[in-house]
Amino acid sequence: MARETIRRGSRRNFAGLLITAAIHGVVFLAVARAHNQPEAPFIVRHDFVLAEMVKLGKPRDPFWLPRITQPPRPTAPPDQIKLSEDPDAKAAPKEAPRPEDPKISKELKNALERAKKLEALAAPDDDEGSLTGSKLGTANHATGDQYDAQVVGLLRANYNLPAGLTPDQVPIPPEITFHIAPDGTIGDVKLAKSSANSFVDDACVDAAKLTGKVPPPPPTRHGMRIQCIK
Amino acid sequence: MTRRLVGALHHPRLAVAFLALVAAANVSVSVHAQPPGGDEDLPAVQLSGAGVEMLKLALPRAEGDPGEAGATMSKDMDVTGLFQLLDPASFPAQLQSEGLGFSSALWSQVGAQAVIKMKVSGGVLEGRVYIVARGDSAVLTKSYRAADQRDAVHAFANDVVKAFTGQPGVFGSRIALAITGHSAHEIALVDMDGGRTAVVTKMGSDNLLPAFSPTGGEIAFTSYLRNNPDLYVVSAGGGRARRVSKEPGLNTGAAWSPNGHSLALTMSYEGNSELYKINPSDGRVEARLTNNPAIDSSPAFSPDGSQIAFVSNRQGSPQIFIMSASGGAAKRITFQGKYNQTPRWNPRGDKPQIAFTGRDERGVFDVFILDVKSGKIDRVTQGKGSNLDPTWSPDGRLLAYVSSRGGLYVNNPETHHEVQVWRGSASSPSWGPAPAR
Numbered sequence: 001m002a003r004e005t006i007r008r009g010s011r012r013n014f015a016g017l018l019i020t021a022a023i024h025g026v027v028f029l030a031v032a033r034a035h036n037q038p039e040a041p042f043i044v045r046h047d048f049v050l051a052e053m054v055k056l057g058k059p060r061d062p063f064w065l066p067r068i069t070q071p072p073r074p075t076a077p078p079d080q081i082k083l084s085e086d087p088d089a090k091a092a093p094k095e096a097p098r099p100e101d102p103k104i105s106k107e108l109k110n111a112l113e114r115a116k117k118l119e120a121l122a123a124p125d126d127d128e129g130s131l132t133g134s135k136l137g138t139a140n141h142a143t144g145d146q147y148d149a150q151v152v153g154l155l156r157a158n159y160n161l162p163a164g165l166t167p168d169q170v171p172i173p174p175e176i177t178f179h180i181a182p183d184g185t186i187g188d189v190k191l192a193k194s195s196a197n198s199f200v201d202d203a204c205v206d207a208a209k210l211t212g213k214v215p216p217p218p219p220t221r222h223g224m225r226i227q228c229i230k
Numbered sequence: 231m232t233r234r235l236v237g238a239l240h241h242p243r244l245a246v247a248f249l250a251l252v253a254a255a256n257v258s259v260s261v262h263a264q265p266p267g268g269d270e271d272l273p274a275v276q277l278s279g280a281g282v283e284m285l286k287l288a289l290p291r292a293e294g295d296p297g298e299a300g301a302t303m304s305k306d307m308d309v310t311g312l313f314q315l316l317d318p319a320s321f322p323a324q325l326q327s328e329g330l331g332f333s334s335a336l337w338s339q340v341g342a343q344a345v346i347k348m349k350v351s352g353g354v355l356e357g358r359v360y361i362v363a364r365g366d367s368a369v370l371t372k373s374y375r376a377a378d379q380r381d382a383v384h385a386f387a388n389d390v391v392k393a394f395t396g397q398p399g400v401f402g403s404r405i406a407l408a409i410t411g412h413s414a415h416e417i418a419l420v421d422m423d424g425g426r427t428a429v430v431t432k433m434g435s436d437n438l439l440p441a442f443s444p445t446g447g448e449i450a451f452t453s454y455l456r457n458n459p460d461l462y463v464v465s466a467g468g469g470r471a472r473r474v475s476k477e478p479g480l481n482t483g484a485a486w487s488p489n490g491h492s493l494a495l496t497m498s499y500e501g502n503s504e505l506y507k508i509n510p511s512d513g514r515v516e517a518r519l520t521n522n523p524a525i526d527s528s529p530a531f532s533p534d535g536s537q538i539a540f541v542s543n544r545q546g547s548p549q550i551f552i553m554s555a556s557g558g559a560a561k562r563i564t565f566q567g568k569y570n571q572t573p574r575w576n577p578r579g580d581k582p583q584i585a586f587t588g589r590d591e592r593g594v595f596d597v598f599i600l601d602v603k604s605g606k607i608d609r610v611t612q613g614k615g616s617n618l619d620p621t622w623s624p625d626g627r628l629l630a631y632v633s634s635r636g637g638l639y640v641n642n643p644e645t646h647h648e649v650q651v652w653r654g655s656a657s658s659p660s661w662g663p664a665p666a667r
Contacts, residue, residue, distance in 0.1 A: 064591045065567040065598060068612045068646075148275045160283035163645045164312040164395035164627065175274055198363050199285070199343075199394075207277065227274040 057129035067128070151180075151214045151224060159207035161230060162199045170195050170230060174204045179223045184216045192225065204228035282645050285343050285394065287313040290326055292348035299350050299383050305423050306387035306401050307346070309649050311628065311642020312394065316342055332360045332368065346390060348383075355379065357386040359393050369393055380425055388667075400623050402665030404466075405630055406430070406440035406449050407638065410655035417451050419466065420638065422623070422630070422661070424651035430468050441493075442466070442662040443486050443510075449660075450474070450484040450493060450510070461495060463510060466662070474513040485529045485538075487555070492516055494529035494538055494555075505529050505540055505557075519557035530584075531555065532575050539563075539573040539584055550586055550600070564588075564600060566607055572619050572658075578626030585610070585620040585629055597631050599643055610643050619657060624664040632656055 060067070175193035178186050189208045194201050208226065287307060292300045307313045318326075325336055330347050337345050342362055349356040359370035370393045374382035384401035391399030404419045409429070417431045417440045431437050435455040442449055443466075450463050453471070461481040464471035475481040479498035486493055493510045496503050505519040505526050520526040524544035531538055532555075539552050542560065547568045553560040564570045569589035576583040582602035589595050595616040599608045611617040615634035622629060623640075630640045630651070638652040638659060 061591075063566060065570075065588045065596075066607055066609050067590070068609050145275075152275060152277050155277055156279050159277055159279070160281040162285050162312070162394070163282045163642065164310070164391070166396050169396045177272070198361065202363060203280065203283070204277070223272060225272040225274045226277050228280070229276055229278045230280055 056131075059130060060128045147215070147218055147221065148224070152226070154211050154214050155207045155226065158210035159203060159228065161203050165197075165200070165230070170197055170200050172196065173227050173229045174201045175225060175227045176204050176208055177223060177225045178208050180214060180217045180221060182216060184214045186212055186214060188223075193227075195228075200228070284312060284314040284645055284647065286316055286341055288316045288318075288321065288337060288340060288342035288345045290318060290321055290328070290345070290347065292350055293329055294350040295348065299348055299355060299379055302380050302383040302423070302425065303346065303348065303387060305425075305649075306384065306399070307390070308647075309423050309628075309640050309651060310387075310391055310399060311640075311645045311647035311649075312391070313344075316340065330356065330358055332358075332366050334360070334362045334364075334366050338362050344394070348386070350379070353379075355382040355386060357389070359390055380421075384423075384665075388665075397625055397627075398664075398667070400625050400628075400664045403624055404446075404662045405621070405638065406442050406451075406466075406660045406662065407632075407652075407656040408438045408440060408451070408658050410657075415657075417449060417464065418656075419662075420652050422640065422651065424638065424653075427652070428468070430464055430466065431471060433471065437462075439483050439658050440660050441484050441486055442660045444488055444490045444663060446663040448510075450486065452482040452484070461493070461508075461513070474510060475508055476513070483528050485531055486510070487531050488533060488535040494519065494531065496527040496529070503527060505538070507555075517557060519553070519555075520560070528572055530573050530575050532582075533577050533579045539575060541571045541573065550584065552602070563602065563605065564607070565605070570598075574621055576622050576626040577624055581626060583626075585622060587618045587620065587631075597629060597641070599629075608643070610641055610646070611648070614648075619659060621659045621661045623661050630659050630661055632659060 172193065172195050174191060174195040177188075177190050177192045179188040180186060186208055189205055191201055191205055195204075204226070207228065289300065289304055289307065292303075304315060307315060321340055322336075325333075325340065328336075330349055332345065332347070337360070344362065345360045347358040347360070353375060355374045355376075357370070357372055357374065358368040360366075361369050370389060372386065372389060374385050376382040376385065381402065387401045388399040391397070401422060403422050405422055407418050407420060408415045409418045414434050415436045415438055416429050416433070417437050418427055418429045420427050430449060431451070431453075433453060433455050435453055437451050437453045437455075440449050440451040447466055448463050449466055450461060451471075452459050453462050454460075455462075456473075456476075458476070458478065459480050459482050460473050461475035461484055462471040463474050474493070475495065475497070477497050477499035480496050480503060482496050484493045484495040487507075490510070492507050494505060494507050497506045497515075498504070500518075502523060503525040504521065506515055507517045507519060508515050519529075519538065520540070520542075522542065522544050524542050526540055526542045526544075528541040529538050530540070532552075536555055537552050538555050539550055540560075541548050542551050543549070544551075544560075545562060548571055549562055550564040550570050550573045551560040551562050563584070564586070567588045567590065570586050572587045573584045574586070576585070584600045584602060586598055586600065587595050588598045588607075595618050596612055597610040597617050597620045599610060600606070601608075610620070610629060611631070611633075617631050617633045617639070620629045620631045627644070628640050628642055630638055633639050635650075637650050637654055638656060639648055640651050641648040
């Protein structure tokens, strides 16, 4: 009776071992297979934002025809240029008023006065924009992942395609990849997919190279892949 | 403890659970242990909204050329609005004496992206185009022979434009204008680069509003020769003009249909200014297109001939409307500004655009482009006097217009590069077809 019990027990142990070994084998095979399979792209969760930067000013009446947005006018240099930091330096002598040039004709004087009046009439345009915009806003906007949007916004400033390109000349949009160092420095810019138009490829590569540096990336980010479209 | 664990493993269910745990841990470790994926694995982010850059072009002195070929090519390249011409004074002597050969390394130091070389000898113009980034071989090598050297240079310029944009240029095409003489306005033809001017009519009367036929063989215009604004047609080569429409009142502002079989114009013989379609050979009225108590004028056919854009004040101020080329209901398409006129369709069928003259809130006339599909209006000119009467180049890339600054200007709306091509007093330009190739 006792022998039978032992025999039965040893059979059960043997079967258990066999099952365990089989399961081990199956699991290890599955793990090995999973390792050999190509890894799916690691997709970072995207937090979508819509950011729009618009110029501060009085909103333009939409009834009127549009105006070409001009870059901000450079401010005039100060009237007096500080040449020396020496507080004891003597002030420069005032220039004596120049005598009136007798050669200047009455007509020329009138013409100069007229020119001054015309200049006054052509006063700089009022700033047009949004009541809630920023002073330096340029009315560009970006959508997408917050970090991507920041980088793309910076790249856009350096992304210039040659004039006169027709869409059929760029059937495939070029793609570039680059590395982003922890401090935001762009490096290792590579053309990953060519458009078959060297000017368009160069424009895409130059956008990254000329930008040079972007904000420090999130810890999971080490690079970017950019597709340049018109 | 170990013995207990081993013993527990002998139980099948426990063993399976344990192994599953080990496997899960193994997989998890394998993901974290993997070095960060290469950049090529990342999803591509789209970069759009590119700015437009003019290509930096070097044009060294042509070999064997006293200066005319180089000057013509320089003007042509400037008019395209595609290129930023580098100052030849900045080229080192080594590059000036390079001949038709090319060293990409040296030209890249000058900042050139492309170089055009020419050689003139025995009435033959040899032209080469080099792209600095593509090495020392020419991307275009071609010889041109023409009775007039300007024509040879224009032909080369057209090929240069094609080499960079895929579409040939339109040099050799002409623009018809009503030029102001001492006491009258005559119709004249000006090369698109302003190089040559030929007066077509010598009628000694006010001749206005020329319109090139689609083949370029004829020009329709309005003349006050017989004290009534009648419609005439004259050969582009000059000669006697024939009076096509002499109805009492207005016979003005003609536009050719794209097939050249009919003319749309404003006539008032029925009392009010309406649009009509007539036969260009005998002036027979084919159809009355509008029927409205307001003033309808300035018709312009769409490139496929199916629609007509025109100006009407039927809703108060002059605005642009479109309707079927056979007449019928009209749809207003401009809603900005108080005074929009002279609509002209872009001849490119794939770009439904209309250029027009608009008066802004300061009372200044400027040139605008309306995207017919979206209704979006882009401004072409601003802050440089009044600019009027736009006309598209046959390839739909350039706009010519007259300005209060004097003369005729050509503008590339993509780059906003503007060149004065002709000096003088003129009105209502009409750009003729592209030259035969």
